[in-house]
Amino acid sequence: MATNDKLIQVQHLKKYYNKGALKALDDVSVDINKGDVMVVIGPSGSGKSTLLRSLNLLEIPTDGQILFHGIDITKKSFVNKQGKTEKVDINLHRQKMGMVFQHFNLFPHKTILDNMILAPMKVLGQSKEAATEKALSLLKRVGLEDRAHAYPIQLSGGQKQRIAIVRAMMMEPEVMLFDEPTSALDPEMVGEVLEVMKELARGGMTMVVVTHEMGFAREVGNRVLFMAYGKLVEQGTPAEIFGDPKSPRLQDFLKKVL
Amino acid sequence: MLTVEGFKTAFGYWQMFLEGMICTVSLSAFTVLFGFILALVLALMRLADIRPFRFLDNTQGGESREGFAGSLSRFRPLNFIASVYVEVFRATPMMVQLFIVYYILLAGIKLPTFKLFGLIRFERFVPGVIALSLNSAAYLSEIIRSGIQSIDGGQTEAARSLGLSQAQNMRYIVLPQAIKNILPAIANEFVTIIKESSICWTIGVQEIMSAVNSVKSATFTIGEALIIAACVYFCLTFPTSKIIEHFERKMRRGDKR
DSSP: OOOSOEEEEEEEEEEEETTTTEEEEEEEEEEEETTOEEEEEOSTTSSHHHHHHHHTTSSOOSEEEEEETTEETTSSEEEOTTSOEEEOOHHHHHHTEEEEOTTOOOOTTSOHHHHHHHHHHHTSOOOHHHHHHHHHHHHHHTTOGGGTTSOGGGSOHHHHHHHHHHHHHTTOOSEEEEESTTTTSOHHHHHHHHHHHHHHHHTTOEEEEEOSOHHHHHHHOSEEEEEETTEEEEEEOHIIIIISOOSHHHHHHHHHHO | OOOHHHHHHHHTTHHHHHHHHHHHHHHHHHHHHHHHHHHHHHHHHHHOOOOTTGGGOOOSTTOOOOHHHHHHHTOOHHHHHHHHHHHHHHHSOHHHHHHIIIIIITTTOOOOOOEETTTEEHHHHHHHHHHHHHHHHHHHHHHHHHHHHTSOHHHHHHHHHTTOOHHHIIIIIIHHHHHHHHHHHHHHHHHHHHHHGGGGGGGTOOSHHHHHHHHHHHHOOOHHHHHHHHHHHHHHHHHHHHHHHHHHHHHGGGGOO
16 A cells, blocks of 8 residues: 655654753654555654654654655745745645544544544635545444434543544544654553544555554554654564564563553 | 701702713723633733743753843743833722823724713723723733732643644633632732723723712712712622622532532
8 A cells, every 4th residue: 555655754853852862863864655655663752753853843852854755844945846935834744644642632622523524624725515425424434423413521532532533534544643642541442543544544545553453563564663762662464573583672661561 | 967858859860970980880890801801812922831942942952041141031022011000009009000091092083972871971981991901911911920820830731732723722721720719819910900990980981980970069079979879889899899709609510529
């Protein structure tokens, strides 16, 4: 499914805290191709989430570049094809990168439907009718069409996360970023969320998934990154990473989690 | 001593109390409006992360430069101005602020002398509204700021990741939730404004307290007039807090299962 069409290029990305005493990201470079389902694994504090959150600049990197469609979004401006300097509009890039958070971050003061149609209406200028129609069809796909007028607090964790996924889908993003989407869920709800993610992957969506679900990584991922201490230690196909780990750090990690 | 006779005398001036009440309500309403707008601006200024000298901090890796250049690079002028404003207005008496506005700030400005709604002297009313608004904005802005800061950062992250601008995030996501959280505190402040507006009689605004004063001068009846004034104030403040309580309940819909 993966092509060699580079969607996001991360180059020498660094994120330092406390005057460089803590290196959350230490010179990470990786390309994300269109259609990739890239799963990022590693112990906590290894920089997985920081890497993911840097992709849409929720985290401002200390140094390095993130090219999205060849445009460095960490800079304030870029030179377009006509040779003119244009401003980098981060809101525009974020629209194309859907994000799903560990704690769902649904808007509690809005109904499920309003959660979903807000951004399409205010950012893309869609009509309420068009956005609502789309929202209802997406809700149907995840089996929650009867909850359109409920408030987030009335939903279970698994339902909330499924809503968070379709809310991001409303913007028709080119890539979906998942930041430990199942870590805050009760065990019996993990499956329903992973199922939605698998369906997305089958539909050809480019995905970057930070997760502790090794089963998902093995089954759905086409590339797996292993991070530790802010460094990208090893990467490869799921078969390579899980079947034939090279670095001692990865071997040690897998021994503990599998 | 309070006597029935005294109340009868005071009630004879009911029209003055009524006009005073209309004046108090107008004072408070305009103050709430202007005070709230100014407070919102002040709160956003206090939270604004605009650092014009940031370029002085050319060190890498989130390191902050030491010394004067480092301090200057972290200087947030909007925050500074708003903080000074809040501190000054919270640390000086309301009456001093009112007199400064009336006798100094607006001394050289000739305000048109007409009667608002046919009964409120405009040239006295305006300084009152300005002083009350400036004062309440200081308190309200701190309430609003704490309200905004109480909203989980994940809300902003989710909004921004959907492509909403910072302004849209404020308007649609953060402020509605923040206002809901701080409504009780805001209700308190609105009630305070109604009560504090009584100070405006000292610059000749004919509100409720000035009615008391007129009754006193004309009939030497003070106690009864004060009791009536207290009742009128209560009739204004109590419904105000009840109305806001109603809105609070309405806005809490998203909190209930």
